[in-house]
Amino acid sequence: MRLFDTYTRALVELPPPPGPIRIYVCGPTVYQRIHIGNARPFVLSMWLKRWLEESGYEVRLAENITDINDKIYAAAPGHSAELAEQASRWYVEDTSLLGLGRPDYEPKASETIPEIVGLIGQLVDGGFAYPAGGDVYFRVAAFPEYGRLSGREGDHDALHNPSEEAERDELKEDPRDFALWKAHKQGEDTVWESPWGRGRPGWHIECSAMAEKFLGPVFEIHGGGNDLIFPHHENEIAQSRAAGDEFARMWMHNGMLQLTGEKMSKSLGNIVSLHDAIQEWGREAILLFFMNGQWRKPIEFSDEVMAQASAQAETFRNYFVGLEPEPEEEIERDALARVLDDDFNTPDALALFHDWRARGRTASLRWGLELFGLGDLAETVAAPAELVALAERRQEARAGRDFDEADRLRGEIEDQGWEVRDVADGFELVPK
Numbered sequence: 001m002r003l004f005d006t007y008t009r010a011l012v013e014l015p016p017p018p019g020p021i022r023i024y025v026c027g028p029t030v031y032q033r034i035h036i037g038n039a040r041p042f043v044l045s046m047w048l049k050r051w052l053e054e055s056g057y058e059v060r061l062a063e064n065i066t067d068i069n070d071k072i073y074a075a076a077p078g079h080s081a082e083l084a085e086q087a088s089r090w091y092v093e094d095t096s097l098l099g100l101g102r103p104d105y106e107p108k109a110s111e112t113i114p115e116i117v118g119l120i121g122q123l124v125d126g127g128f129a130y131p132a133g134g135d136v137y138f139r140v141a142a143f144p145e146y147g148r149l150s151g152r153e154g155d156h157d158a159l160h161n162p163s164e165e166a167e168r169d170e171l172k173e174d175p176r177d178f179a180l181w182k183a184h185k186q187g188e189d190t191v192w193e194s195p196w197g198r199g200r201p202g203w204h205i206e207c208s209a210m211a212e213k214f215l216g217p218v219f220e221i222h223g224g225g226n227d228l229i230f231p232h233h234e235n236e237i238a239q240s241r242a243a244g245d246e247f248a249r250m251w252m253h254n255g256m257l258q259l260t261g262e263k264m265s266k267s268l269g270n271i272v273s274l275h276d277a278i279q280e281w282g283r284e285a286i287l288l289f290f291m292n293g294q295w296r297k298p299i300e301f302s303d304e305v306m307a308q309a310s311a312q313a314e315t316f317r318n319y320f321v322g323l324e325p326e327p328e329e330e331i332e333r334d335a336l337a338r339v340l341d342d343d344f345n346t347p348d349a350l351a352l353f354h355d356w357r358a359r360g361r362t363a364s365l366r367w368g369l370e371l372f373g374l375g376d377l378a379e380t381v382a383a384p385a386e387l388v389a390l391a392e393r394r395q396e397a398r399a400g401r402d403f404d405e406a407d408r409l410r411g412e413i414e415d416q417g418w419e420v421r422d423v424a425d426g427f428e429l430v431p432k
Ligand SMILES: [Zn+2]
Pocket: 025, 026, 027, 207, 232
């Protein structure tokens, strides 16, 4: 299997099964319900894990939760810890609704402080970092490979660290330097002890420490959105390699999600949470939407593309409803391996699923859908007529803005083990 690696800008072959394949992915900073775009690295890494395991690999996936950050302090002055705790639960709840399982490890920065302080101490001792005014900074000049991942190594000015966190530039030896430890500031309600005084870690060092703690000094794949290449991942490499770790062998950066369509940007103020998107379109449509995009490229999110994704979900669902059990044909595994082992081409995998549907390759299709968390589309039972009637009454209630009645009918449907979802052209009933 080969995947595109940002560091070498080339397709890189993975070691043969069973590997192991150790994967670290930068997870969300938690201060609100996650945006639909933040779900992309989660979905991609869970699919990759499932496919690698299906292919005989031993996989260990660590995906962190950043629960110490300026954004969190700013969002909840005086009680950032409670907000981070709450938003971490939302993140786990919302991504669990996708039905893809969980990563093997989901470390939080706040639970990794001893390792973070230890790593900073190692960098200070080695001359790669220096304390200043209660902070500690990484000394970029001591690490000549700096800038190689992002391709900015020759350009001194471009390497000024545009941290998303406030840093005290006047304390730095060099504008390229970045904070590993930050002295306690007024208004910050979480604080830890360190040899350099009370404070809290900078964002970049958290990931270096968590990756080493859960995966060891070297691992095969590092993932995350391509907005993290510089400075976050450049800084992770500098910290970990300066500390003597080989760190990530390859880098997998997913493209960003773009909101398009006039209606969407107007009505939703450009913010669509994963939670709301699942409520509105259902998890299958969300997963099919992500499958439609090649992971490295940007992906456009709009009412129109979601309507298309919902229609695809319906096409698969309708294929299975009422289907009589058939003798099991052999699964066309090689056909799927050809597209997934070639830089994990999910749009081609989806095209193959449609081909299997058209050719009546039921067992292959069910197997492929289950692999991508879409096994519910392969249910062969349709909702009983009385439930369809309840769902229709609920729609009428909603149209008449009688939301109490609509909620009551939803509850009645749920009591019978079904879920009603609103889709572009009405509703659908899904077994729970
Ligand atoms: Zn990170």
